[in-house]
Amino acid sequence: MNILAELFGFFADPLRWSGAGGIPTRVLEHLWYTALALTIATAIALPIGLLIGHTGRGAFFAINIGNAARSFPSLGVLVLLVLLAGLGITPVLVALVVLGVPPIIASTYAGVRGVDPATIDAARGMGMTERGIVFKVELPIALPLILSGLRSAALQIVATATIAAYVALGGLGRYVIDGLAVRDFAEMLAGAVLVALLAIAIDVVFAIFGRLVVSDGLAGRGPRNSRPATESTTDQEYV
Template structure:
């Protein structure tokens, strides 16, 4: 109970909510890094996943590369990029994008490849061309898995963006790193709690988005399928 009281007291201190090192500023920085990384990953991974899934060409190479990237430790990638480029935001973004691309790419590819071939044949029989089949049939059918990949990537990025503090920039990880260096346990726990709350907010946001953009029939179908 004493530790919980210490964490609550840390949150209650006015200086935690004002100034360049306050919670609102650190939260905004963390969200900014995370959104940049997720957007960059989506710009890279979704077109590649759609193209390889639709054409059936290059899929094995793309998925193999994505699975290889999954095995890379994020802090290791960050260290290598820092050694090559120096400190700053770019190394953090490179590491976070490398973390976010694999789930988005794999789920996009699997979503498109998983569309029933009878449906695509029927669409082509109605006179649809390749691009029309992709946009009118395959992408809507693949949307549950695409959103799942984006949600997975977003949670991973939000949780891992704390590494920004290790290379001298801000974000919620600043509380954790500074708390470790100063041995202030309530600050470490407070920073970790803020990251957890942000990850939960991201999960809720994607749940709402899923209900808005996916038809009820597709939601039921994807719910019955194993999650990636």
């Protein structure tokens, strides 16, 4: 495979590893857009998800808005905003946030709704405030689902952040766009491979993070009570 040799050549070239257009810089730029967009999306979506999950009100509305937002083509949102607001990071962030919000709302809502009503009643009966119920009962129990929503939002954002390069920003999309402009297939492929590697790294980080923050009892890793034999055969995957 000739193309593999060219790809290898791309990564072996020391010039690719330094400077403004170097791989480390591009990876950091890409991660920066992703992190920023994911943070904003979470700041918007998590409270909404918790609120509609807790009260049960506005769910139909929020879920449908979310579904509609999901069908918005990111590239269209991006070019439209750039034409309206000019080049810069804001249009990119808006396009990525639009992408990230729906999965986070949907999974947070589903997670909170899925909390056993008896558990919530028990918490209320013990005198917990509504605020306490949301943050100390519903949030921890819904955490596995919330994390899976954050994970899919992060993966979609990291993949789509490639389009930032189309509107003259950096990130790994630069290799794809620049490579296409001069028909340098190896460069395009290198960009694509790097994005895929980044996505897999993010996936792994989320898996590890999930293990750390999700309560042992919820994840079926409780050391105190051994689980009944019939249950131990079911998968403990919560994604």
